[in-house]
Amino acid sequence: MDTVKKPLRADARRNYERLLQEARRAFAAHGVDASLEEIARQAGVGIGTLYRHFPTREDLVETVLREGFDTQAEVARELLDSPEPLSALKTWLAGMGEQSARYRGLPDLMVDVLNDETSPLYASCHAMRDGVSHLVERAKASGELRADVTVNELLVVLHALSWASEHLSGDKGLERLLDLVFAGLRAS
Template sequence: MTDVKPMRADARRNYERLLEEAQRAFAEHGVEASLEEIARRAGVGIGTLYRHFPTRDALLETLLRARFDAQAERARELLAHPEPLNALHTWLAGLGDATGTFRGLVELTADALNDETSRLYESCHAMREVGSQLVERAKRAGELREDVTAHELLLLLHAASWAGGHLPGEGGMQRLLALVFEGLRAS
């Protein structure tokens, strides 16, 4: 077991400022926001950003890990919900909101589901695993079509999230997800 050396106070402040500015930049400009601009806004050099976050994926993974872990925990809680299909829909809607935070994040997380080298893979894979339990539970209850997989549902969610962002007004992803679910109900 290796001992992790605690960060110096100034390094911790730089780390926190980088995360704050990255959150703002990604919200404003999407996942392709300039890392140089993030460092500048945080008041540090680009080398400091890369010391803390060697890649863009590492920075995104740090920002998103807590959000994705919370979605996996929410799925575990919903396994006890009395209506399995409603539980699955509730979880996917929350996940859609979480992945729609930054422009381009939908594509990134969809790719991360299949790329074991991605820094986001572990978080995305954990969500898919617990999501699979919700899917299987809805199938066993006879509420969800037997031929639907968790992977397909996640890809449909990503599609609804991406397309919903191109609809006028608020709630586009939620509306599209509701339409998808109507087609997924067991007959």
């Protein structure tokens, strides 16, 4: 069985890129449950073309999100060199929270995906989760973060804050909520 993917023809590549562009726009405007038919229509292709490139909604969402998740994993690696472990963790969480809040419905989806090994998003979410786990352990080792805090708890709290920040006015909603939460996460 040949597992090597053939490169896309030029027209197929254009369709693929237009679908991704329209999916980003639709997810930002309507959330991750946006109409796939409308995404295809706006991209100027039929729904069959969308499904040829992305057999499921999660495949499309994963492709749209993968770049951001990969970036967040890299940011976590870079922040490991920070002299202030708790500040580094908060910086990472703020960046991830901004990404989570970008698409309505994404926080719910990500919490579900962290526990679903069959999801196309599982690998991307866990690579990102593994990156932040080092920041969490470093903040605990420094004595700045409570020893009983887990990565999964922080991610669930982050997704809750991302959801909540959608309902606050002003640009600093997520940052303010993180400040409040971190006041309770500090080791005493």
